[in-house]
Amino acid sequence: MARRVGLEVSLACAEAVKLCNADVIAAYPITPQTHIVEHLSELVADGHLDAEFVPVESEHSAMSACVGSAAAGARTFTSSSAQGLALMHEMLFIASGLRLPIVMAVANRSLSAPISIWNDHSDIMAERDIGWVQTFAETGQEVLDLMLHAFKVAEDPRVCLPVAVNLDGFILTHVIEPMEMPDQAEADAYLPPFVPSQSLDPAAPVSMGMVGMPEVYTEAKKAALVALEDSYPVIKEHWEGFAEQFGRSYKPIETYRTEDADTLFVTMGSLGETCMTAVDEMRQDGKSVGQVRIRLWRPFPDEDFMAAIAGAKNLIFIDRALSPGVAAGPVATEMRALLYTKGKNMFTANFVCGLGGRDVTRTDFAGMLAKVEAAAAAGNEITCEMVGVKE
Amino acid sequence: MKTATEALKDFQKITPKKIPAVEPFSKGHRACQGCGEVLALRLVAKAVGMDMIAVSATGCMEIISSPYPQTAWEVPWIHVAFENAAAVASGIEAGRKALIRKGRIKDDGAKVVAFAGDGATADIGLQALSGALERGHDFTYVCLDNEAYMNTGIQRSSSTPYGAMTTTSPPGEKSKGQMTWKKNMPMIAAAHNIPYVATASPAWHVDLMNKVKKAVTIPGPAYIHIYSPCPTGWRCGPEVSIETARQVVKSRIFPLFEVIDGRFVLTRDIKKPIPVSEYFATQRRFSHLDENDIAYIQKRVDDDWDRLLSLCQVTADEPPVEEPPTGE
Amino acid sequence: MADEGMTPWKDLALGCAMTEPGSSKSFNTGDWRSRHRPVTDRETCIKCGLCWIMCPDMAYTADPDAEGYYLWDSYYCKGCGICIEECPKDAISWQEEKEEDKYGPACGT
Known part of the structure; x- marks a missing residue:
């Protein structure tokens, strides 16, 4: 039976990895990811989780060891943040290119310089093209649930791809939240033991990581691309299965009070909850607003997104990262391209906020809406604006 | 520390008449004519046998063995990147250890062996190697040292010998070629207090194979540094490849030795x-000197040789390092 | 690019892996020889097998023939000359080879 518990979200993440019976955890400490791997090493040290904890000497080696472990057929987990994720960069492409079902929790944090341990999405936004399935959590419960889902998706023989679950550093990792903790039998019923599609087995030798000459490189990339695209129905299927078993449902794109709303905020990660509260307040003030939350970032659910915004007149894209030298933040840039390809001509605004741990409050959302209303009335787009910059 | 000594008590030597017939590394590979490195790799593979799981760093041996769809590997093999063969090997070892303990795969006794060139070992991969040796994974790391970045076109590495000409250490008005002394990787490996370190040359193929066999027999990490002639990069004839590997030992430039449980042993006195x-x-590459x-x-x-002899003498009489207490 | 010999993307193994071990054996590296090949004088040869063990290209077969000689394989020999240099009895020497004589089936696979 599931228990109602109050737990720090990092610990819940680690407990979820334990429920998933991970075989290998290879990790290197970086704030704000540390509590996740500390708790996992405790679980291993106390014999509560039968796994190998490999305390590697860098994040690059963490992902390298994960690649080796997953290639050997073991259920493999790691976690990182910011500079650590950036140091893994090279390996992230290889993990997906070799089709290895590694699961990683990314405790989102800003990238240097200047060095900042606090939260934004600049780490993961620099890794958009790594070929991984990428999901975003907003609450501790979601982190826990998305971890189980991540292994289920990654190891599905129809997918065989690594999955990154994003949770905001500190804002999620270091807070204590109430949540439903499934018991082991429930977790086992959802996630069967990992049966690798291919592994480094002397009884059936396989060569992994071949040289891709020009005659095959394009085909290899096409295969990996289609694998990511084709993971979409499997991701949905396993969320539906999760809802059936645990009663908590997830969707690639989630909406809040979008019905008859003229203006929609588009958010990712923990900011979603603040935004929901702000939407409630703005609705009380008679504003026609709602919210769209991107749960599944890769593969991006185009049709779900278009359906979610179908009735709106204005969109406000909230970015938690910059894309220097381009007109807007990464989310806005991508979404505008999507709107264009779908022939949807509508007012869009982009606000970059919450960089390096800067608070984003309900008032900030109200302020953004006011600017949008003024700009829309005047027929001016807000291409991209950094919120709260001290001049 | 007696790990190696105990594991080698009943060691069955490979003899010139009992050379393993298996070829876990297959013919049809694309190494250059007279490549001493691929011969070293072939000899290592023969000594380990078919129950090897091989990891290659990016480099000559990786590209010549795996242009899709042709693989020269008869055993499970993975290439991931340049700097991380040791880290990948540690992941494989850890994964298999967990799966065997949990009864999910059978304990087939497979040996995890990582192969890397000198650049992948002494330069870009040194950190990953140090980490894997320090953590004590049960694997063997083989450095195939051809003394420069040959795969990218003969650029100097920290393993290039003093005076050698490479494409990034060209001799000129203000340079004699490589201006630094060759990094001593076997000593760096030995400083990790691992059970077994050895140097080898393909000119002494039986010695090389026995060292490899010891390395994979001993539990824990082992490091083997193999001198690997590169006719293409060294500007010598392909036919003298093995003779070069002989002369380097006979000149005392590349001494053949083992470090067993911390004790230095010269395996070929010159x-x-x-x-x-x-x-x-x-x-x-040395013609301008x-x-x-x-x-x-x-x-x-000469000085380095004397120092090695001193190390052999000093460590011969040392008591073994105490094992840590065991138990729950 | 002509697509002869190319693999359709749907036919690639997971992660572009190669599931047939030792598939390089089909690759004719003997093609690389230029103008000469090593030939063993059976009168001088003592059947020690050094040519076999010292060959980087495995161009001598592991199993000696009925008389104990290690057979040279035209299909893989790149013509480096290590066997000639390393033969303790100098029993192996270069012999001129015409381009058309280079090609033949592998004998040791």
Whole structure:
């Protein structure tokens, strides 16, 4: 039976990895990811989780060891943040290119310089093209649930791809939240033991990581691309299965009070909850607003997104990262391209906020809406604006 | 520390008449004519046998063995990147350890062996190697040292010998070629207090294979540094590849030794060394060196040899390092 | 690019892996020889097998023939000359080879 518990979200993440019976955890400490791997090493040290904890000497080696472990057929987990994720960069492409079902929790944090341990999405936004399935959590419960889902998706023989679950550093990792903790039998019923599609087995030798000459490189990339695209129905299927078993449902794109709303905020990660509260307040003030939350970032659910915004007149894209030298933040840039390809001509605004741990409050959302209303009335787009910059 | 000593109690040597027939590394690979590195790799593979799981760093041996759809590997093999063969090997070892303990795969006794060139070992991969050795994974790391970045076109590495010409250490008005002394990787490996470290040359193929067999027999990490002639990069004839691997030992430039549980043992004493100039003569990478350069190199080679002999003497009499207490 | 010999993307193994071990054996590296090949004088040969063990290209077969000689394989020999250099009895020497004589089936696979 599931228990109602109050737990720090990092610990819940680690407990979820334990429920998933991970075989290998290879990790290197970086704030704000540390509590996740500390708790996992405790679980291993106390014999509560039968796994190998490999305390590697860098994040690059963490992902390298994960690649080796997953290639050997073991259920493999790691976690990182910011500079650590950036140091893994090279390996992230290889993990997906070799089709290895590694699961990683990314405790989102800003990238240097200047060095900042606090939260934004600049780490993961620099890794958009790594070929991984990428999901975003907003609450501790979601982190826990998305971890189980991540292994289920990654190891599905129809997918065989690594999955990154994003949770905001500190804002999620270091807070204590109430949540439903499934018991082991429930977790086992959802996630069967990992049966690798291919592994480094002397009884059936396989060569992994071949040289891709020009005659095959394009085909290899096409295969990996289609694998990511084709993971979409499997991701949905396993969320539906999760809802059936645990009663908590997830969707690639989630909406809040979008019905008859003229203006929609588009958010990712923990900011979603603040935004929901702000939407409630703005609705009380008679504003026609709602919210769209991107749960599944890769593969991006185009049709779900278009359906979610179908009735709106204005969109406000909230970015938690910059894309220097381009007109807007990464989310806005991508979404505008999507709107264009779908022939949807509508007012869009982009606000970059919450960089390096800067608070984003309900008032900030109200302020953004006011600017949008003024700009829309005047027929001016807000291409991209950094919120709260001290001049 | 007695790990190696105990594991080698009943060691069955490979003899010239009992060379393993298996070829876990197959023919049809695309190494250059006279490649001493691929011969070293072939000999390592023969010594380990078919129950090997091989990891390659990016480099010559990786590209010549795996242009899709042709693999020269008869055993499970993975290439991931340049700097992380040791980290990948540690992941494989950890994964298999967990799966065997949980009864999910059978304990087939497979040996995890990582192969990397000198650049992948002494330069870009040194951190990953150090980490894997320090953590004590049960694997063997083989450095195939051809003394420069040959795969990218003969650029110098920290393993390039003093005076050698490479494409990024060209001799000129203000340079004699490589201006730094070769990094001593076997000593760096030995400083990790691992059970077994050895150097080997393909010119002594039985010695090489026995060292590899010991390395994979001993539990825990082992490091083997193999001198691997590169006719293409060293500007010598392909036919003298193995003779070069012989001369480098006979000149005391590349001593053959083992470090077993911390004890240094010379495996081939060179009582009457040939002058280093004789070793240089067949390789155009050294052709620009003058008498003074050669005298300097000769002196340093002699000093290094003496130091190695001292280490052999000193460590021979040392009591073994105590094992940590065991138990729950 | 002509697509002869190319693999359709749907036919690639997971992660572009190669599931047939030792598939390089089909690759004719003997093609690389230029103008000469090593030939063993059976009168001088002592059947020690050094040519076999010292060959980087495995161009001598592991199993000696009925008389104990290690057979040279035209299909893989790149013509480096290590066997000639390393033969303790100098029993192997270069022999001129015409381009058209280079090609033949592998004998040791």
